[in-house]
C-alpha cells in the first residue's frame with residue numbers, strides 16, 4: 001500500500017442512507033491504511049460547534065490566578081489547568097497551555113480498590129461567575145460528541161466486517177465511563193524558540209475526535225515513510241484518529257498514527273484545538289479479546305506497509321488492563337500530578353525524582 005499523502009474526508013450523512021456501503025468502504029480504507037480521517041456532516045449541530053468555538057478561548061483569558069486555582073496538580077483525575085510548556089513530549093516541552101475537562105461519573109475509588117479506579121472523577125471547573133454558561137455549553141457539547149462516537153464505533157465495526165456491537169464489552173454502560181476532553185492553546189512561536197506545539201506521539205485510547213477551533217493549521221500526521229502530512233482545519237468537520245488501545249484490541253487492523261502539532265507562525269494569533277478521547281472500561285484487558293475479523297480484512301492489514309517512522313511509544317495496553325494503561329500514560333506525561341496523588345507510580349516511573357522543567361525521560 002502506498003504511503004498516504006492526504007487525509008480522507010468522509011461524509012457521515014452517507015452512512016444514514018442508500019450510500020452506506022460507499023461510506024463503509026471509505027471508512028475501512030481510512031482506518032486500516034491511514035489511522036486518520038476528517039468527518040463532515042456529522043450529527044453535532046453546526047450552531048453548537050460555532051458556540052463552542054467562540055467560547056473555548058475564553059478559559060485562557062481568565063487571570064492567571066484563577067487558572068492556577070484549578071491547576072491539574074490538585075486533581076487525582078488529571079483534570080484542570082496545565083500551565084504553558086509544562087507538558088513534555090519526547091523530552092521536549094510542548095509550547096501549549098491546556099485545560100483538561102470531562103464528563104464523568106463520580107469517583108468510584110474505595111480503599112482497597114485497584115489504584116487506577118482513582119483516575120476517573122470530576123473535572124475542576126472555573127467559577128460560574130467568571131465564565132457564565134461555559135460549563136453547561138461544554139457539557140452539552142461533550143454529550144453530542146458521545147452520541148457521535150457511539151454511533152461511529154458501530155460503523156467502524158461494520159467497516160471491518162464485525163457485528164456493529166462488537167466493541168460493547170469494552171465500552172460497557174456509557175453512564176459509568178469517563179471520557180476526557182481538553183482545550184489546548186498553542187502560542188505563536190517566540191523568536192528563537194521551539195515550534196513544538198505538541199511533539200510527535202500516539203494517542204492512548206480508542207478513538208479521538210478533535211475539533212480544530214481556529215484556522216491556522218499545524219496538525220500533521222506521519223505516514224510510514226516519515227513524511228508529515230497536514231490535517232487542515234475544515235469547517236464543521238471533526239478529525240478522528242485511532243488510539244493505541246483500539247490498535248491493540250484489533251490486533252493492528254486499525255492503525256494508530258503518530259501525529260504532532262506545530263506552533264502557529266508569529267503574527268497569526270494563538271491556535272486553539274479541542275481533542276476528545278472516548279473512554280473504555282477500566283477493568284478490561286484488551287489483549288484478552290480475539291475479535292473475529294473476516295479473512296479479507298486481515299489481508300488488508302497484512303498487505304499494508306507496517307513500517308513505523310516513529311517508534312511507537314509504549315502504552316501498556318498489551319499487558320495491563322485499560323485503566324492501568326491509561327493511568328501510566330497520564331503519570332508519564334504529568335509527573336506533577338503523580339508525585340502528589342500516585343507516589344508509588346511516581347517513584348517507579350521517575351526514579352531520579354522530578355525531571356527539570358522542560359525535560360522528561362518519556
Ligand SMILES: O=C(O)CCC(=O)C(=O)O
Nearest residue numbers: 184198203219261273275
Ligand atoms: O491540537 C492538535 O491539533 C493535536 C492535539 C493532540 O494530538 C493531542 O492533544 O493529543
Ligand SMILES: [Fe+2]
Nearest residue numbers: 201202203259
Ligand atoms: Fe494526539
